[in-house]
Amino acid sequence: MVLSLFPLDTFVDSPVYKMQVVGKPDEVLPFHKEGQEICDRIEGRKIGIHSLERFDFYKQVGQCFAIISTKEDRPISRTLGYCLT
Numbered sequence: 564m565v566l567s568l569f570p571l572d573t574f575v576d577s578p579v580y581k582m583q584v585v586g587k588p589d590e591v592l593p594f595h596k597e598g599q600e601i602c603d604r605i606e607g608r609k610i611g612i613h614s615l616e617r618f619d620f621y622k623q624v625g626q627c628f629a630i631i632s633t634k635e636d637r638p639i640s641r642t643l644g645y646c647l648t
Contacts, residue, residue, distance in 0.1 A: 566602070571610060577611030577613035581595050585617055
């Protein structure tokens with residue numbers, strides 16, 4: 564739904580940002596994997612996801628155009644930031 568209103572930027576390699584798991588920067592949570600699959604399917608192309616350390620992620624989200632709060636109940640998966648780069 565959100566991607567139909569706000570398509571991802573096609574001028575950058577990684578238009579999506581995710582926060583790394585604290586202490587496990589290479590871990591990919593199920594929510595991240597599902598998000599990747601959804602973005603790829605809706606956009607019809609492989610979407611790059613930029614992984615950021617927690618505090619760098621907070622800085623990036625602070626520059627977002629919009630912040631979307633979801634009803635998702637899994638850890639660190641409730642808020643998505645739509646960042647214009």
